[in-house]
Amino acid sequence: MPLASYALGVMEASVYAPEVFARGLPAGAQPENATTAVPAAHAAAPLLSLQGIGLSFGGVVALADIDLSVRPCEIRAIIGPNGAGKSSLINVISGVYRPDRGQVRLAGAGYTQVPTQRLAHLGVARTFQNLALFKGLSVLDNVASGLAYRVRSNFAGQVLGIGRSRGERRDALSRTDQILEFLDLAAVRDRLAGTLPYGLQKRVELARALVAQPRLLLLDEPMAGMTASEKSEMADFVRAARDRFFTTVVLIEHDVGVVMGLSDRIAVLDYGRKIADGAPDEVRNDQRVIDAYLGVASDNEALSQDEGRAGI
Amino acid sequence: MAAITGDVFAAPVLPKWIAPVLLLAFAYGVVPLFGSSYLFEAILLPFLALSLAGVGLNILTGYAGQVSLGSAAFMAAGAFAAYNFNLRIESLPLVGSIVLAGFVAAAIGIVFGLPSLRLKGFYLAVSTLAAQFFVQWALTKFSWFSNNSASGVIDAPRLSIGGFALDGAVGRYLFALTVVSILTFLAYRLVSSQTGRNFIAIRDNETAARIIGIPVLKTKLLAFAISSFIIGVAGVIWAFAYLRTVEPDGFDLDRSFQILFIIIIGGLASIRGAFFGAALIVVFPLGLSRLGGFLLGDVFDSGVLDMSQRIVLGALIILFLILEPDGLVALWDRVRRRLLFAWQST
Numbered sequence: 001m002p003l004a005s006y007a008l009g010v011m012e013a014s015v016y017a018p019e020v021f022a023r024g025l026p027a028g029a030q031p032e033n034a035t036t037a038v039p040a041a042h043a044a045a046p047l048l049s050l051q052g053i054g055l056s057f058g059g060v061v062a063l064a065d066i067d068l069s070v071r072p073c074e075i076r077a078i079i080g081p082n083g084a085g086k087s088s089l090i091n092v093i094s095g096v097y098r099p100d101r102g103q104v105r106l107a108g109a110g111y112t113q114v115p116t117q118r119l120a121h122l123g124v125a126r127t128f129q130n131l132a133l134f135k136g137l138s139v140l141d142n143v144a145s146g147l148a149y150r151v152r153s154n155f156a157g158q159v160l161g162i163g164r165s166r167g168e169r170r171d172a173l174s175r176t177d178q179i180l181e182f183l184d185l186a187a188v189r190d191r192l193a194g195t196l197p198y199g200l201q202k203r204v205e206l207a208r209a210l211v212a213q214p215r216l217l218l219l220d221e222p223m224a225g226m227t228a229s230e231k232s233e234m235a236d237f238v239r240a241a242r243d244r245f246f247t248t249v250v251l252i253e254h255d256v257g258v259v260m261g262l263s264d265r266i267a268v269l270d271y272g273r274k275i276a277d278g279a280p281d282e283v284r285n286d287q288r289v290i291d292a293y294l295g296v297a298s299d300n301e302a303l304s305q306d307e308g309r310a311g312i
Numbered sequence: 313m314a315a316i317t318g319d320v321f322a323a324p325v326l327p328k329w330i331a332p333v334l335l336l337a338f339a340y341g342v343v344p345l346f347g348s349s350y351l352f353e354a355i356l357l358p359f360l361a362l363s364l365a366g367v368g369l370n371i372l373t374g375y376a377g378q379v380s381l382g383s384a385a386f387m388a389a390g391a392f393a394a395y396n397f398n399l400r401i402e403s404l405p406l407v408g409s410i411v412l413a414g415f416v417a418a419a420i421g422i423v424f425g426l427p428s429l430r431l432k433g434f435y436l437a438v439s440t441l442a443a444q445f446f447v448q449w450a451l452t453k454f455s456w457f458s459n460n461s462a463s464g465v466i467d468a469p470r471l472s473i474g475g476f477a478l479d480g481a482v483g484r485y486l487f488a489l490t491v492v493s494i495l496t497f498l499a500y501r502l503v504s505s506q507t508g509r510n511f512i513a514i515r516d517n518e519t520a521a522r523i524i525g526i527p528v529l530k531t532k533l534l535a536f537a538i539s540s541f542i543i544g545v546a547g548v549i550w551a552f553a554y555l556r557t558v559e560p561d562g563f564d565l566d567r568s569f570q571i572l573f574i575i576i577i578g579g580l581a582s583i584r585g586a587f588f589g590a591a592l593i594v595v596f597p598l599g600l601s602r603l604g605g606f607l608l609g610d611v612f613d614s615g616v617l618d619m620s621q622r623i624v625l626g627a628l629i630i631l632f633l634i635l636e637p638d639g640l641v642a643l644w645d646r647v648r649r650r651l652l653f654a655w656q657s658t
Contacts, residue, residue: 117528121525125524132520134517137513145524151506159507
């Protein structure tokens with residue numbers, strides 16, 4: 001069985017056997033409490049860390065000296081006003097952009113530019129701010145394409161139906177069906193992805209990223225353009241994905257209300273600089289954040305609701 | 313593109329393989345008995361060759377999304393390669409020459425596919441023009457390719473498989489039909505395989521495809537190779553079975569455009585579409601000349617025919633692009649669904 005090494009021994013297990021997927025956790029952390037107790041992961045070395053990342057386009061500074069560390073198994077939000085550099089940061093982490101300065105450390109290895117082609121092998125998956133589904137493929141095949149990087153059979157074997165191609169397809173389909181079930185997408189399994197409503201397409205993209213059971217999941221505005229109920233549904237799915245697969249999640253989101261409830265830690269960007277970093281409550285009370293991003297508000301309680309409504 | 317799943321919705325009563333099997337049975341069992349030599353020479357042989365070329369281009373352009381204007385060059389490469397293998401390697405059977413010719417075309421396809429790693433869309437289309445001009449130039453310039461024939465026009469070798477001559481119109485038709493059926497079946501298997509889905513993924517969103525770990529560069533070159541292989545074999549059929557001469561002039565830019573129109577009119581990203589489009593392209597001029605002759609009499613000479621052909625074809629392409637971007641296949645599926653629905657509700 002041709003596998004990425006980190007996934008050895010994991011492939012044959014069901015998606016519904018979470019304890020098998022508890023990789024990247026410190027040895028002491030049991031799966032049972034890791035889902036509930038994030039502090040267990042506190043001691044761990046960061047799965048992802050950015051050191052002094054700088055990026056500019058021409059004269060425009062998109063990112064300036066950004067440090068960020070993401071612990072295994074946490075949900076890490078990056079927020080900030082439009083143009084703060086959030087998407088640039090995700091693009092640096094996923095290797096779409098090459099930073100001018102600094103280093104991305106991923107599971108111990110350092111990169112000046114993360115190799116995009118190898119991203120899936122490194123256990124990193126991402127979604128895109130604007131939908132990036134394959135419109136001409138069914139939902140099933142879109143999600144199954146998340147496993148394409150594991151395919152070792154060549155086209156001749158696939159055409160003739162010989163060699164490992166059959167087994168690979170069977171394996172990919174069973175995994176895909178489990179993920180579709182998990183994200184409540186089984187009903188649209190055979191629809192063309194391009195024909196689905198927006199909210200569902202967003203969820204299909206999440207499924208495509210999750211199907212390979214990545215260690216690190218990058219979500220670029222997973223809830224953009226959604227209704228309030230779709231947003232809370234999506235937040236539930238993100239949380240469930242983390243709890244079940246022990247995936248570390250880095251997400252960008254505009255809706256502060258959703259982010260506060262969902263994330264373990266939040267980093268706030270403004271004009272390409274990190275102005276705050278901490279637990280939701282710390283960030284909520286940080287004066288610089290309030291000034292720079294949330295606007296001046298005297299009542300902290302009303303704040304998140306206001307911003308949630310305003311949809312910043 | 314709806315054409316890909318068209319099959320799923322189109323035949324709710326019958327299994328999917330019924331229609332092709334019946335069609336093949338008809339093509340093998342009935343057509344050779346009753347077809348006239350005009351039907352074979354003027355309609356079915358060019359139809360089969362162009363259909364196969366359409367299937368090949370559809371893999372590259374329809375599925376993998378790489379626009380190419382070099383199809384005729386790959387046809388020429390296939391035809392001349394098969395001619396030379398046949399000429400220079402005495403013991404090589406015909407099938408061997410054809411397969412090797414396909415590989416030669418595939419190799420040329422890979423070379424001219426290299427720009428696709430950096431270029432997209434319109435720019436790529438222009439760069440594939442290089443293949444068109446280069447291959448035609450090389451075949452004209454170096455008379456070795458045409459065995460130093462003075463005119464550059466050479467007779468294709470006689471078709472025979474295992475000592476069994478396929479010289480007559482029916483024989484050449486059966487030969488072409490067999491080659492086209494086999495390659496079409498393999499192409500169909502390919503586009504529904506993981507590799508075929510990778511083609512579509514790259515067409516629909518290259519960045520996302522790269523991020524999820526699809527080897528984009530390899531897959532693009534593979535699309536060029538497979539597509540050129542099929543188009544090269546189509547070139548062999550065009551030269552050996554249909555025209556029975558091999559000459560560079562028959563594989564000019566017009567031919568490349570013709571094949572591109574076939575897949576646009578027939579339906580991008582659809583194997584069946586290539587056959588629909590080729591049928592229209594082959595039958596349409598014949599029909600037009602009959603109709604013109606019937607309506608206008610002597611006024612409708614070959615000059616007028618040629619002109620009106622271009623005008624109507626141009627108009628058709630514009631109409632299809634606007635009204636039915638998924639081509640004749642989508643049209644056909646819709647009509648069939650309506651009929652089926654009407655039939656079921658009575």
